[in-house]
Amino acid sequence: MSKSREERYAFSESLSVTLDALRKLTGGTSDLVTSEAELGGVRCAVAVIEGMASTQMLSSAVLEPIMLAVGGSEQTPQGLFELITKRTLLTPDRKLPRDLPEAASLLFAGFCVLFAEGVAGAAAFGVQGFDRKAVNEPSSEHNIMGSQEGFCETLRTNISLVRRRMKNPALRFEALTVGRETRTDIALCYLAGRAESGLVRKLRRRLSDVGMDAVLASGTLMPYLEEKEQVGLFSEVSATERPDVVCAKLNEGRAAVLIDGTPFALVCPSLFVENFRTVDDACSKPYFVILMRLIRFIAFFFAVLFPGAYVAVANYHPEMLTLKLLLNLTASERSTPYSLFVEMLIITVLLELMKEASVRMPKAVGSAISIAGGLVIGDAAVKSGIISSPLLIIVGLTATASFVIPGLAQQSSVLRLVYIIAGGTAGFFGIAVVSGMIMTNAASMNEYGIPYTAPLLPFTRKGAADILGRKSLRRLEEEHSTVADYREAADE
Amino acid sequence: MSRISSYQAAALMLCFTVARLIAYRPEGDSLVMAAAAELLACLGMFLVSIPLSKLPSAGGFGGRVMSFAAAGYCLFALTLILADFADAMQYSFPGFYSPGAIILALAAAAAYSASMGLQGCARAACAAVILALLTFALMTLGACEGIDPERLNIAVPDRGGQLSRQLTGAFARSAELPMLLILMRRRTAKPIRAAAVYFAVRALLWCVTLALCASVLGELGGVGEPFWSLAAFAKTSVVERFDALVMLFWTLCTLLSAAALLICFGERLSELLPGLSKYAPAAVILPAVTAYGLIYAGFSRPAAVIPAAASGIGAAAASFCHRRSRV
Known part of the structure; x- marks a missing residue:
């Protein structure tokens, strides 16, 4: 009769049987390194995964202290195991796996596992020492006066980056594992007492429901945290590369998810107006913040609406324009072979193509693409009469505006095209219809x-001050407001 | 069932008002008389809405009759709004859009918006109304130089006749009162407050706009659609004419009004047929409205008495059912 899984992968008192079972469980993987030696008269073995554990840490934090503790005295197997697990302080990260699969999981997480002849058990010590990228400046969220540290790919480092900024016992990190095959470590992070328990419970449930085989990027988890991910144009889950942003959000009663292997943390719930805030706002004068936020709002509407509105005005409602402007536009459009609508579509698609190329290409080539796209193609297209100069100005302005709000880059790219099609086929009627649908969706x-859309829709007086301006620090000191303040009261 | 705030309910009802104000035709009557009639109508409707808002919901057979009447009214009002919009677009922008395409696009967009729920529509309505009012304010600034208070001529012949005609029209043009009774009463925490906010803003909006039209356009304001004439007259250093911008907000408000009616229709239908998918009303209504609208757009404009009769039937049915349920 064949053995059950529990029996097959249980620890054996025989060291060789245990090691054989471990090798069998890991499929004889080549990076599993085992080393046997005699300690206090007991045959022992230490197992590590090559590249995941630090050899230096293993010898200085585990092996040397054990050797010193045992000395030259003879030990019984049980006595030696108790000495190692109960009477010696080795690494703070110490675990006692119940069976071989658990021991294997710990090995893959960078632990070393100790086995002893005559003991049906094992002791694991955290000696992680894999190669990791250093903490660098965030690549997608630059700022001037704030911190220059960004998350890296290692979960533990990212946790420490948050913890270092928030030395509060209420800061909680809940360790979870997602991905059936990848078994990716993630940490649900929140500030107890600030984050609503309902929010934490909901997130915990949603994360435990993740059924994906592989979780390799923050984007993989995003749909699981969104309710309307199929129909929603926008997302109430945002990604950030900055530990200071995560701390600020946690302080507002939100929760964050840190994922091993990705330098982006997911924050939820996230609001539309938050896309228009930056870390530098807190360091700037309030009047400057108002100006900058206004510019960012204008930039978003410019990036989304301007090309579509231009096509609609020029094709359907030229009476809106002053005579001089209208004559200039007519003169420049007369020399081009395509209709304004087709021209705009072509140039917008070309813009997206250039953007995609500059993102995917190596950095050294990226600048060459910008020069080729911006100057050579644009200039040549105007000179050869394929597109008109006003159109190039509009697309250039739109492209610049779209870089102002990186958090809404996906939405602005798609909506821009939708608005061009709506404005080109039905003028302001089409733009109004599309706007109505987008507004109700958001x-x-x-x-x-x-x-x-809070605190704009529904409008809350408390949050209104934070839309265009920044609340004064004294006011923040008094208010201690959280995101739950935006919860809509039906009978306000 | 999620509720909306009284301001959101008022904004949603104001979408009906904005859409109607833009397409309003005084049919030769004085705009001052029309403004006075609107003021009286708002006051009257607010007074009527107070006791009606307090009535308990009907159940049993009476409730089903009420739901049937309400669903029928919503369907009728929706069809009328869409067809009227297409007709008015033809009048204001001749040759640009085909009525069939307008009705189809608007009905599809309304169905989509309705599927997003009442909360989404109500919040979007707040934004739409605020943006529309800001545009109107800009338009008023643009028309400022043409204002002549002497054109506000109250001494018009047959004042009583004009007032009564406009008063009847003001009641007839109000799909909002049945909306308040059918939908907002159940989904708003404070329906009376919603009605108070709505009727106050509506009265102010109509009076200011009609007074502005009258003082700028004079007697010409009584001909055609005065709001469009004002939009064509207003001019700033950036925008030469406001017609297109007005059309944008007109479309937006009509779309949200249609979505609200569709939600209302869907809710009443689900009361009659429990377990119905929330998308079913949209799926049923879309071809029906489009077909009806296409046929309707070929005919002449309807008499104002049709919506009036519908409003009356809706309100009467509501009252009747409530009375029955009490017994």
């Missing part, structure tokens, strides 16, 4: 009970 998002 306004209907109510994830985690917080309206995505």
Whole structure:
């Protein structure tokens, strides 16, 4: 009769049987390194995964102290195991796996596992020492006066980056594992007492429901945290590369998910207006913040609406324009072979193509693409009469504006095309119809009970001061407001 | 069932008002008389809405009759709004859009918006109304130089007749009162407050706009659609004419009004047929409205008495059912 899984992968008192079973369980993987020696008259073995554990840490934090503790005295197997696990302080990260699969998981997480002849058990010590990228400046969220540290790919380092900024016992990290095959470590992070228990419970449940085989990027988890991920144009889950941003969000009662292997943390719930805030706002004068936020709002509407509105005005409602402007536009359009609508579509698609190329290409080539795209193609296209100069100005302005709000880059790219099609086929009627649909879509998002469009829609007096301006630090000191303040009260 | 705030309910009802104000035709009557009639109508409707808002919901057979009547009214009002919009677009922008395409696009967009739920529509309505009012304010600034208070001529012939005609029209043009009774009463925490905010803003909006039209356009304001004439007259250093911008907000408000009616229709339908998918009303109504709209757009404009009769039937049915349920 064949053995059950529990029996097959249980620890054996025989060291060789245990090691054989471990090798069998890991499929004889070549990076599993085992080393046997005699300690206090007991045959022992230490197992590590090559590249995951630090050899230096293993010898200085585990092996040397054990050797010193045992000395030359003879030990019984049980006595030696107790000495190692109960009477010696080795690494703080010490675990006692119940069976071989658990021991294997710990090995793959960078632990070393000790086995002893005559003991049906094992002791694991955290000696992680894999190669990791250093903490660098965040690549996608630059700022001037704030911290220059960004998350890296290692979960533990990222946790320490958050912890270092928030030395508060209420800061909680809940370790979870997602991905059936990858078994990726993630940490649910929140500030107890600030984050609503309902929010934490919901996130915990959603993360435990993740059924993906591989979780290799933050984007893989994002749909699991969104309610309307199939129909929602926007997302109430945002990604950030900055530990200071995560700390600020946690302080506002939100929760974050840190994922091993990716330098992006997911924050939820996230609101539409937050895309227009930056870390530098806190360091700037309030009047400057108002100006900058206004510029960012204008930039977003410019990036999304301007090309579509231009096509609609020029094709359907030229009476809106002053005579001089209209004559200039007509003169420049007369020399081009395509209609304005087709021209705009072509140039917008070309813009997206250039953007994609500059993102995917190596950095050294990226600047060459910018020069080739911006100067050579643009200039040549105008000179050869394929596109008109005003159109190039509009697309250039739109492209610049789209870089101002990186958090809404996906949405602005798609909506820009939708608005061009709507404006080109039905003028302002089409733009109004599309706007109505987008507005209801965004306004209907109510994830985690917080309206995505708050504090604009529904308008809350408390949050209104934070839309265009920044609340004074003294006021923040008094208010201690959290994101739950934006929860809509039906009978306000 | 999620509720909306009284301000959101008022904003949603104001979408009906904005859409109607833009397409309003005084049919030769004085705009001052029309403004006075609107003021009286708002006051009257607010007074009527107070006791009606307090009535308990009907159940049993009476409730089903009420739901049937309400669903029928919503369907009728929706069709009328879409067809009227297409007709008015033809009048204001001749040759640009085909009525069939307008009705189809608007009905599809309304169905999509309705599927997003009442909360989404109500929040979007707040934004739409605020943006529309800001544009109107800009338009008023643009028309400032043409204002002549002497054109506000109250001494018009047949004042009583004009006032009564406009008063009847003001009641007839109000799909919002049945909306308040059918939908907002259940989904708003404070329906009376919603009604108070709505009727106050509506009265102010109509009076200011009609007074502005009258003082700028004079007697010409009584001909055609005064709001469009004002939009064509207003001019700033950036925008030469406001017609297109007005059309943008007109479309937006009509779309949200249609979505609200569709939600209302869907809710009443689900009361009659429990377990119905929330998308079913949209799927049923879309071809029906489009077909009806296409046929309707070929005919002349309807008499104002049709929506009036519908409003009356809706309100009467509501009252009747409530009375039955009490017994």
